[in-house]
Amino acid sequence: MATGTLITVAPTGAESTKAEVPALPVTLNELVTTAKECEALGAAVIHVHIRDDQARPTLDLGRLRDTVAALRENTDLVVQLSTGGAVTDPEADRLAVLEAAPEMASCTMGTVNFGDDVFLNRWEFIVDLHGRMQERGIVPEYEIFDLGHLTALQRLLDRYGLPAGGHVHVDFVMGVPGGMPGTTPALVACAQALRDLPEGTTFSATGIxxxxxxxxxxxxxxGGHLRVGMEDTVTYAKGRPVDSNMQLVARAVGFAQLAQRTPLRPDEARKLLGIPPRAAA
Incomplete structure (x- = not known):
């Protein structure tokens, strides 16, 4: 049973628009401000999607590098870039995300229906992404949208070895239309399936x-960890929009404290995830 809680904030995503959700952080300044606020509350990891000047999702490498640099300069958060991007992004652009040199990056373990779209993740692409992260020392978070994705992860690790850092961490993404439901029985089934993965494997869970x-x-x-943020929900309660990512992180911190599982600091998160300590400036 975990004794602390790893809290990841996913502040932006690629689905909501700024026009529909004015509080969504889409500029670099907004993202950095959000990151600092959420770190102060108890977040240890930030899962990052970025937007262009028109607030549209982008995987522009220059912007990604600037984002990683700014987050490192202004926070101690573990910076995790999304290699999923938007469902329409080509594989080459998704692989190029790693050239921005984040500490972590997502690695989705299979194709899934995503609302009215399809989030395509071919086996060959997954293998390529996993190998490139191994070569660069980037720690993956394996994104699990359905139970079968855990079987794919077991196959990946058996054939191609452990990730950079040697620790396996997965995130159950639950409640996406087309993926597994966001229910306790579904989470329990996934947690039980972790027994087939390397000893010490940890998990977070995201409810959409x-x-x-x-x-x-x-x-x-x-005994799992948490991911929250406006990427995953823009409603705090029925009929009540989210005002900021701080609201969602604060709620997660409150529940973690009630469970007597204090939120982990970024340095503790690095130790858990197999990420080297950040070098002193």
Missing amino acids: GRSTIPVLLASLSA
Whole structure:
């Protein structure tokens, strides 16, 4: 059973628009401000999507490098870049994300229906992404949208070896239309399936939309960690929009403290995830 709670904030994503969600952080300044606020509350990792000057999702490498540099300069958070981007992004652009040299990056373990779209993750692409992260010393977070993705992860590790840092950490993304439901039985099934992965494997869980609170509570009770943020929900309660990512992090911190599982600091998160300590400036 975990004794501390790793809290990841996913502040932006690629689905919501600034026009629909004015509080969404889409500029670099907004993202850095959000990161500092959420770190002060108890977040240890930031999962990053970026936007262009028109607030549209982008994987522009120059912007990604600037974002990583700014977050490192202004926070101690573990910087985790999304290699998923938007569902329309080509594989070459998704692989190039690693050239921005984050400490962590996401690695989605299979294709999934994503609302009215398809989030395509071919086996060959997954193998390529995993290998490039090994070569660069980038620690993956394996994104699991359905139970079968854990079987794919077992196959990946058996054939191609452990990730950089030697520790396996997964994130159960639950409640996406087309993926597994955001329910306690689904989370328990995934947690039990982790027995087939290397000893010491840890997990976080993400509840999309209305599944946010049920997944948060189920993950804590099962010894898992938490990912929250406006990428995953823009509603704090029924009929009440989220005002900021701080609200969602504060709620997660409160529940973690009630469970007597204090939020981990960024340096503790690095130790857990197999990430080298950040060099002193």
